[in-house]
Amino acid sequence: xxxxxxxxxxxxxxxxxxxxxxxxxxxxxxxxxxxxxxxxxxxxxxxxxxxxxxxxxxxxxxxxxxxxxxxxxxxxxxxxxxxxxxxxxxxxxxxxxxxxxxxxxxxxxxxxxxxxxxxxxxxxxxxxxxxxxxxxxxxxxxxxxxxxxxxxxxxxxxxxxxxxxxxxxxxxxxxxxxxxxxxxxxxxxxxxxxxxxxxxxxxxxxxxxxxxxxxxxxxxxxxxxxxxxxxxxxxxxxxxxxxxxxxxxxxxxxxxxxxxxxxxxxxxxxxxxxxxxxxxxxxxxxxxxxxxxxxxxxxxxxxxxxxxxxxxxxxxxxxxxxxxxxxxxxxxxxxxxxxxxxxxxxxxxxxxxxxxxxxxxxxxxxxxxxxxxxxxxxxxxxxxxxxxxxxxxxxxxxxxxxxxxxxxxx
Amino acid sequence: xxxxxxxxxxxxxxxxxxxxxxxxxxxxxxxxxxxxxxxxxxxxxxxxxxxxxxxxxxxxxxxxxxxxxxxxxxxxxxxxxxxxxxxxxxxxxxxxxxxxxxxxxxxxxxxxxxxxxxxxxxxxxxxxxxxxxxxxxxxxxxxxxxxxxxxxxxxxxxxxxxxxxxxxxxxxxxxxxxxxxxxxxxxxxxxxxxxxxxxxxxxxxxxxxxxxxxxxxxxxxxxxxxxxxxxxxxxxxxxxxxxxxxxxxxxxxxxxxxxxxxxxxx
Numbered sequence: 001x002x003x004x005x006x007x008x009x010x011x012x013x014x015x016x017x018x019x020x021x022x023x024x025x026x027x028x029x030x031x032x033x034x035x036x037x038x039x040x041x042x043x044x045x046x047x048x049x050x051x052x053x054x055x056x057x058x059x060x061x062x063x064x065x066x067x068x069x070x071x072x073x074x075x076x077x078x079x080x081x082x083x084x085x086x087x088x089x090x091x092x093x094x095x096x097x098x099x100x101x102x103x104x105x106x107x108x109x110x111x112x113x114x115x116x117x118x119x120x121x122x123x124x125x126x127x128x129x130x131x132x133x134x135x136x137x138x139x140x141x142x143x144x145x146x147x148x149x150x151x152x153x154x155x156x157x158x159x160x161x162x163x164x165x166x167x168x169x170x171x172x173x174x175x176x177x178x179x180x181x182x183x184x185x186x187x188x189x190x191x192x193x194x195x196x197x198x199x200x201x202x203x204x205x206x207x208x209x210x211x212x213x214x215x216x217x218x219x220x221x222x223x224x225x226x227x228x229x230x231x232x233x234x235x236x237x238x239x240x241x242x243x244x245x246x247x248x249x250x251x252x253x254x255x256x257x258x259x260x261x262x263x264x265x266x267x268x269x270x271x272x273x274x275x276x277x278x279x280x281x282x283x284x285x286x287x288x289x290x291x292x293x294x295x296x297x298x299x300x301x302x303x304x305x306x307x308x309x310x311x312x313x314x315x316x317x318x319x320x321x322x323x324x325x326x327x328x329x330x331x332x333x334x335x336x337x338x339x340x341x342x343x344x345x346x347x348x349x350x351x352x353x354x355x356x357x358x359x360x361x362x363x364x365x366x367x368x369x370x371x372x373x374x375x376x377x378x379x380x381x382x383x384x385x386x387x388x389x390x391x392x393x394x395x396x397x398x399x400x401x402x403x404x405x406x407x408x409x410x
Numbered sequence: 411x412x413x414x415x416x417x418x419x420x421x422x423x424x425x426x427x428x429x430x431x432x433x434x435x436x437x438x439x440x441x442x443x444x445x446x447x448x449x450x451x452x453x454x455x456x457x458x459x460x461x462x463x464x465x466x467x468x469x470x471x472x473x474x475x476x477x478x479x480x481x482x483x484x485x486x487x488x489x490x491x492x493x494x495x496x497x498x499x500x501x502x503x504x505x506x507x508x509x510x511x512x513x514x515x516x517x518x519x520x521x522x523x524x525x526x527x528x529x530x531x532x533x534x535x536x537x538x539x540x541x542x543x544x545x546x547x548x549x550x551x552x553x554x555x556x557x558x559x560x561x562x563x564x565x566x567x568x569x570x571x572x573x574x575x576x577x578x579x580x581x582x583x584x585x586x587x588x589x590x591x592x593x594x595x596x597x598x599x600x601x602x603x604x605x606x607x608x609x610x611x612x613x614x615x616x617x618x619x620x621x622x623x624x625x626x627x628x629x630x631x632x633x634x635x636x637x638x639x640x641x642x643x644x645x646x647x648x649x650x651x652x653x654x655x656x657x658x659x660x661x662x663x664x665x666x667x668x669x670x671x672x673x674x675x676x
Contacts, residue, residue, distance in 0.1 A: 036506055075663070079676060106676060110667060113676075121675075122531040147529060158672060165672045217521075217671060222534050266534050268519050268588065299538035302591075306543040306550075343469055343477055343546035345505075373477070376504045409503035 033071030033080070035410075038376075040064045042405040044185075051398040052189050054182045059401065060090035066101070079106045081119075083151075087142070094181030094194075095141040100151045113158040113165075118151040121169075123213065123224060124275050125264040128314045128333035128351065129293045131275040132226060132260040135211060137175040137233050144186050144382065144396070145364075150175045164216030171209040174199075174231050176251065185399045188237070188249060196240060196250040199231065200283055207231050207255075224262040232256045232279075234325065236286070255282035270298045273314070291318040291326070295333070306341040312351065322357060327392040330356045335364075344369040358388035378405040444564025444581050451604040452559050458634050460486045460664040464657045469547050472648035477502075479545050486664050491515060493556045494669040509674050514556030517587055525674035532674050541591025548620060548642040548651040552590055553611075561587055567596070572607050576600045592619070603627075605635050613646075620644050630660050 044059035064087040071080045083102035089095035104117025124132045135152055142148030153173040159166045179192035201207035209230020216223050235251035260277035274294040281288060295314030302308045312335040316328035323329075335351025346369040353362045367379040381402040387394050438446070467479040480501035486494045492514030499508040507527030514520045519537040526533065540552040562583035572578035578598040585592055593616045598608040605627050613619040626638030640653040667673065 036503065038504075076676065108667075108673070108676065110665075113672065120530050122529055124531075125533075160667055160670050160672055162666070165670065215671070220521075222671075264534055266521075266536050268536055269538050271534075271536055299536060301589075302539045302542050306541075308539045308542055341543045341546060343471075345502075345546060370502060370504055374503050407504070409506070 033069055035067060035069050037065070037067035037083075038407045038409045040066075040405055040407040042403060044401055044403045046185060046399060046401045048398040048400060050185060051395065052187070055185060055187075056091040056183045059185075062087060062089040062095065064088070068102075077108050080104075081106075089141075092141070092181045092184035094179065095184055097139075097141060097178060099139065101149075102151055108160075111160050113156075113160060115154070115156040115158075118153050119156075120149055120151060121154075121156075123226065123262060125222070125224075125262050125273045126275050126293045126295065126314055127273075127297070127312060128295075128335070128353070129275075129316055129328055131277050131291055131293055132224070132262045134226070134228050134233060134258065134260075135169065135171070137177055139178050141178040141180055141184065143380075150178070161216075163218070164214070167211075167213045167215075169209075169211040169213075171211065171230060172206070174205040174207060174209070174253070176205070176253075177233070177235060179251075185401070186396055188395045190239065190246060190249045192237065192251055193240060193248040194251075196248070197235075198250065198252045200252070200254045201231060205231075220266050222264045222266070226258075226260050228256070228258045228260075230255065232281075236325070254286055256280060257282075270296050272296050287320060289319045289326075291320075291328075292316070293328070297337075308339050308341060310337045311335075312337065322390060322392075324392050328353075332356055344371070355388070355391060358391055359386055360388045360391040360393055361385045362387075362393060374409045376407040376409065378407065379403070380405070440566040441564060443566035444583075445559075447566065447579055447581060447599070448559050448562070448564050448583075451599065454604050455634060456487070458487055458631070459661045460484070461630075461634075461636075461658060461660045462662055462664075463636070463655050463659070466654045466656075467545070467547055467549075468652045468654070470650045470652075477546075479547070484664060484668065486666065486669055488514070492520070492558050494666070495556065496669055496673070511669060511671065511674050512555070513669075514558060516558045516560035519587075520555060523671055523674060530675060532671055538589060540587075540589055548644045548649055549653070550591055552585070552592075553622075553642070561585065562595075569601070572598045572600065576602070576607065578607055603635055605637075618645050628658075630658055634660065 042062045042064070046059045049057055066083065066085050069082040072078065081102045081104055084098065085101045086098040087096060100118050102119050104115055104119040106115040107113070121135045122133055124130050130146060136149035137152065138146050139148040139150045152171060152175060155170045157168045176194065176197055180187035182191055199205065199207070207230060209228070211226060211228045213224060213226040231253045235253050237249045238252055239246040240248040240250050256279050258277055258279045260275070263274045265272040273296065274292070276290065276292040278290040279288060293314055293316045295312065297310050297312045299308065299310045314333045316331040316333070318326040318329040320326045321329050332354045333351055335349060338348045340346040348367040350365045362382060362384045364382045365380065368376060370376050383400040384393055384397045387397040462482065462484045465481045465483060467481065468476055470476045478501060482498040482500065484496040488494060495512050497510040499505045509525040511523045512520050522535050522537060524533045524535050540555065541550050544551055544554055563586050565582040567580040567582055569577065569579055578600050581597050581599065583595045583597060591614065592611050593614050594612050596610045597606060599606050606624050609622045610618060611620040620642055622640060622642045624637045624640045627635050628638065629635050636655065636658050638655050641650065643650040
């Protein structure tokens with residue numbers, strides 16, 4: 001398996017930075033760090049048999065471990081963090097994987113801040129899609145919402161201003177996306193062959209990517225703009241043909257330049273959000289495109305119990321139209337978020353994606369609550385209905401699922 | 411996670427008020443007197459610069475079952491505007507690492523950003539539900555928000571003894587901001603040092619909702635009074651929440667750079 005076992009991640013990112021991190025260890029006053037984290041047991045149930053041969057039948061169990069070692073000193077102006085991650089999956093050996101989510105050193109002094117090591121950053125404001133969030137690769141086997149990311153080797157330098165900041169990123173090593181294996185769900189009819197990965201850059205994963213981000217708060221508005229140049233985090237998946245029969249998929253990572261903007265206006269009842277990108281490919285055979293997601297979240301008056309309900313709607317557009325890479329070419333997301341604000345922090349998010357071109361629908365539910373001390377119960381499910389043959393979600397149409405996860409925090 | 415917070419020492423500052431200036435006594439209406447007391451209390455707490463403190467919040471239900479939250483607070487005094495504050499959550503463990511940044515204002519809604527450590531996401535949130543419970547406790551966001559003088563309309567009611575051999579001014583405060591959960595609050599403030607001793611909160615139907623009692627005051631830098639215990643009892647549900655403050659440190663050298671949106675992700 002050419003996944004992301006800790007060994008490989010260490011080889012890719014860790015070793016790069018170890019010499020840089022070493023002086024930090026030595027100079028920090030003592031090792032009074034703290035260890036925390038969680039261990040999670042997850043059960044998934046699929047009520048349909050898989051659409052493709054070899055796929056797991058009705059789901060199974062998975063166990064994951066996410067410890068975090070943190071050491072902060074100098075009035076919290078210096079920080080060392082180490083967060084390894086490991087998951088074992090009963091069926092899918094590609095989902096059994098490890099990663100170094102974070103192994104970095106961060107220092108801030110006055111108007112300046114810098115970070116070196118493997119880390120994660122988040123950009124963006126919308127809820128149903130994360131268009132501008134380009135720094136970290138998606139850990140695709142973790143979940144279908146794309147919110148789990150792989151640790152990214154980086155050097156970041158930030159200049160902090162009165163109401164914002166300017167960030168410069170140097171990204172010296174590329175992480176390949178993770179894909180489900182033979183027995184996995186949420187995959188195409190063919191498996192992505194991790195040994196067949198190709199890059200447009202002759203330096204392959206060692207191509208150095210750069211990014212700049214500027215963000216500013218102006219009254220009730222938060223604005224972010226970014227520029228990225230380097231290897232795209234989104235691969236082009238091409239069929240691998242053997243004796244004129246497709247036998248698998250090959251991930252190809254092209255070179256891109258991208259500009260993007262994220263905007264949020266926070267009104268007292270209603271929050272307005274927008275993310276937009278324009279992406280240009282070095283390879284002229286690939287079509288440049290732009291995409292946008294925009295919408296709002298409206299808070300209704302609170303209930304007497306203290307519970308609150310808010311309504312969300314976000315519209316998605318992608319200039320490429322209905323192509324495999326663009327699931328949200330003309331789609332609408334509508335949803336509701338319900339927070340009980342009780343002692344157990346019970347909350348619930350339910351929503352539906354509707355393709356306005358072909359009427360493909362997908363409904364999603366996420367809920368969580370704390371149980372006693374140090375335990376958390378998470379519930380998640382999604383159903384795909386009325387899936388059009390040409391919609392990118394077509395491959396998932398037999399993957400309706402419900403997932404229960406119990407997390408123990410330590 | 412929809413956790414929302416708003417933590418500033420606020421309650422303390424807010425209630426500060428009183429000191430009876432007899433020169434104006436006859437000319438003043440009860441409203442003018444109430445406002446003057448609030449302003450004097452506010453003035454008495456200005457100049458602290460910055461402070462940090464630790465807070466343990468103990469929630470108790472009617473059956474006596476309790477749960478705990480641990481939060482560290484950093485506050486920077488505002489110049490010409492409200493205070494800035496950063497709340498760092500240590501417990502419950504599933505929200506460990508969550509942070510909340512608040513820029514408080516007068517009548518204008520506070521600016522507030524939440525940092526979610528699992529996603530490393532900084533999210534600006536609105537203040538629509540300021541009357542909602544803070545982390546499932548009997549304190550609402552508005553109880554814990556920075557208490558700027560302009561947030562209320564005041565009315566002086568009377569003067570009476572209020573325990574410890576202290577004498578208190580009793581003041582009625584009506585929220586002047588939108589979306590408050592209260593029709594009014596009655597506050598007891600000691601006449602000597604402007605320390606809030608007790609507040610009674612009345613719901614929108616004007617029924618008594620909660621009572622807050624504040625005790626264990628200590629003075630810092632020879633000037634600024636801070637409590638060590640704040641006990642909020644919900645008279646309608648029987649639930650209660652106790653805040654225990656410790657490790658107050660003043661003038662620690664915090665600057666506005668420590669309250670930048672960027673600082674949340676540190």
